[in-house]
Amino acid sequence: MPLITEKRTWSYAKKSILSVKKRSETSKTETCGVSCYMNARIFMAKGSGAWYLHVSSVFQHEFYPHEDPETTTLSQEDMDEKQFDFLKLLFENSVNNTALAKIMSGILNDDGQQGEFLTSTVKNITNNIQQAMDEMAGISHDFSVAQKTLKCLDE
Numbered sequence: 001m002p003l004i005t006e007k008r009t010w011s012y013a014k015k016s017i018l019s020v021k022k023r024s025e026t027s028k029t030e031t032c033g034v035s036c037y038m039n040a041r042i043f044m045a046k047g048s049g050a051w052y053l054h055v056s057s058v059f060q061h062e063f064y065p066h067e068d069p070e071t072t073t074l075s076q077e078d079m080d081e082k083q084f085d086f087l088k089l090l091f092e093n094s095v096n097n098t099a100l101a102k103i104m105s106g107i108l109n110d111d112g113q114q115g116e117f118l119t120s121t122v123k124n125i126t127n128n129i130q131q132a133m134d135e136m137a138g139i140s141h142d143f144s145v146a147q148k149t150l151k152c153l154d155e
Contacts (some may be wrong), residue, residue, distance in 0.1 A: 036062055072115035074108055076125050083107060087122075088129055097122045 038061050041054035079087065083104070090100055101117040108115070131141065139151050 038062075073121065074105065074113065074115040074117045075121055078108060078113055078115070079104070087125065091126045091129055097126060100126070 037058045039058055041057045042051055043054055044051050076084070086107070087100060087104055090103065095103070097119050101119045101122045104122065105116040108117075134141070134148075137151065139148050143151065
């Protein structure tokens with residue numbers, strides 16, 4: 001006799017209205033007939049402590065929604081030299097990373113590339129620019145803030 005005595009049905013939440021550009025926006029399928037079958041079942045052997053993959057594991061993906069081109073993230077490789085120089089100019093004039101991400105996304109979208117820059121991506125790019133500028137000025141990354149200030153004042 002089965003241990004489960006009642007059948008449970010799950011009501012799936014409706015898709016929330018979030019930004020279309022979020023890649024992490026997901027929704028559960030409304031029926032089990034169109035859900036992905038992928039699952040990984042692992043178990044550990046009691047004696048050896050080794051992990052094993054169960055025979056009933058399924059690694060086949062199905063029923064994934066189409067990815068909107070606007071949800072792709074842009075990176076430094078998507079910019080040409082003029083656009084990178086413009087980003088550098090804005091950074092040197094103290095434009096913050098959020099504004100830089102919006103500006104550069106707009107410029108690249110106007111040039112026909114779909115997607116957007118994340119603030120974290122722009123922060124990584126500007127950190128690399130700052131490190132290159134510091135190296136050219138003879139400032140080591142090991143310097144304290146006071147040492148960096150003195151080095152800048154000496155120039």
